[in-house]
Amino acid sequence: MSIIPFSINKKWLWLTGILIVTAFAYFPVFENNFTNWDDNIFVTENKLIHSFSLNNLIRWFTKPFVGQYQPFILLSFALDYSIDGLNPFVFHTTNLILHLINTFLVFRFLDLLFKNPFIALLSSFLFGIHTLHVESVAWITERKNVLYTLFFLSSLIAYLFYLHKKKSSYYFLSLFFFILSLMSKAAAVTLPLALILVDYIYKRHIFGKGILLEKIPFFVLSIILGLATIYAHHQYGALANSTGYPFYIRILVTGKAIIFYITKTLIPLNLSAYYPMPQNLSEHLTPLILLFLLSYLVLFTAIILSLYKKLNVVFFGLVFFLINIFLFLIPAGVPVYATDRYAYIPSIGLFVIISYGIYHLFKKYPKIKTAGLVFISLYILLLSVLTFQQTKVWNNSLTLWDNVINITGKTYFPLLKRGIAYREEQNYKAALSDLNESIRLNHNNYYAYENRGFIYLVQKKYNKAIDDFRSSLEFNPESSYAYCSLGFAFLHLDNYKEAMENLNKAIEIYPGYADAYKNRGEVYICMENYEEACNDLKQALSLGLAKSDTEEVKTLVKEYCGGE
DSSP: OOSSSSOGGGHHHHHHHHHHHHHHHTGGGGGOOOOSSSHIIIIITOGGGSOOOHHHHHHHHHSOBTTBOOHHHHHHHHHHHHHHSSOHHHHHHHHHHHHHHHHHHHHHHHHHHHOOHHHHHHHHHHHHHOGGGHHHHHSGGGHHHHHHHHHHHHHHHHHHHHHHHOOHHHHHHHHHHHHHHHTTOGGGGGHHHHHHHHHHHTTOOTTOHHHHHHHHHHHHHHHHHHHHHHHHHHHHTTTSOOSSSOHHHHHHHHHHHHHHHHHHHHOOOSOOSOEEOOTTGGGOHHHHHHHHHHHHHHHHHHHHHHHHTTOHHHHHHHHHHHHHHGGGSSOOSSSEEEOGGGGTTTHHHHHHHHHHHHHHHHHHOGGGHHHHHHHHHHHHHHHHHHHHHHHHHTTSHHHHHHHHHHHHOOOHHHHHHHHHHHHHTTOHHHHHHHHHHHHHHOTTOHHHHHHHHHHHHHTTOHHHHHHHHHHHHHHOTTOHHHHHHHHHHHHHTTOHHHHHHHHHHHHHHOTTOHHHHHHHHHHHHHTTOHHHHHHHHHHHHHHOOOHHHHHHHHHHHHHHSSOO
16 A cells, blocks of 8 residues: 555646645735834835836845845835836735745745655645744745745755756756845855755765865855845944844853754744843843753754654654754844844754655555544644734734733833834824833833824823933934934924024934925925925925825925915
8 A cells, every 4th residue: 555645647746635735834924014113214204116227226235224135025016016016916926926926936845855745745734824924924024034035945955956857947946946046145154054954865076176166166155145245234333243142142041042943843833023132141041051951962862863764754854954944043123132034044853754644654554644643633623723813913013022922921122013003093092101111121122212202292291201212312323214204293392492402413314314404494485484494395395204204294385385
């Protein structure tokens, strides 16, 4: 009796079913909106995606964006925007389509690599419907993950064709896809190591002269983009240690992270968009050290044993997981110890091990095949239901941060983000409650001061707003927004001198700040300096204001400047 419960000739039919089930598992994504976790930076407030102008194209391909070189991400968002503006349905649909393509590519890659349709199909099924991948698919900003993965897997598949057919055209196609992957997300720098792992599976002489020469272009590109990304991250401030812990403790935390990714791959319950660093780690070093030693001991022992016993599929899975998760293990810019989206590509290695284990269990004990298939079906059904429900978590900012706080407790960052979400919905009472608690937990939290200050401005509590914006500037002295808001507050307190000084500073920091010109124009009107007022108001209009502010400024221009 065959251990494979289907004809090899029907593998494409099974794969079609996998893609359909995956699409249904993610069906709630079509009702989801944008969230306030970077979707504003990448999409809703990003004017760079509003057109394919020559200036935008040059900007995409010549300069980093928020600390990374990712022109293909901006290009893909611009394509979505060109279809129907800021319609979240379009952006979510693109993310899901990319994930479905990736699910297909996982199957194609593993089928070519191992020539075992059972392992390839089960691994791709787990990849498609696994709940740990919801963050990468349902979070619009994580277009980075699904897009770079598409090119990453395409590069691996092209390389396999190169090995099969011995045609250099496939080698250059692999290199081309690698470049596209690098231009989508810097995490693609691990691909050369994955190619060496493929060479091992194919029993190639890894250190042979010709094989090493093949890899040189890949490694050169990885090094160049890796160094450029480190520099861009440093310039943007993304490498700043916000965890509050020294480097050696952050190294020790990687043991906890490894265990997290493995256990959540098996049992993806209580998933959250944010897993805060544990508190008081410096006071509990012994268990942290033991956890670190245990996790790495188990992982490297498994790798060595699989190598010794020539369990090539297991060795591939373990090493593929490790080389692709390694870059994400040490927390830096955000004080978290793990993140769901980082498991997107690495989990393929774990799915391979699971599928291989089940395959050989059925082969050794054929009588349990029926019961085993029932168990697998129930497990996949459970994953599908969990994924369906987790996708709803990303419906909007409030559902997202409510889930984080329910799962991980009240920490400053989720409270800050939920407070901002409440502020955007004009629920100022709830917003102030969250922002107050966020500031209590982290008094260096300048962004919380700015958002609370905004609410005080709306409530016309100008002195409280001034206190908050001054506090913000203590921790972020180059905030043009804080200076502009101070100018606005002093204007309404009739303190024109302070208003003018702060607005001048805002414009000095950010010469293209339309709101600052508008506010300064109003100060000039109050000081009866109409010539300067008209210059500033017209400048504000030329830079672009919100619709309501535009109408207000046009009225002022008509009244004080003799026309629009």
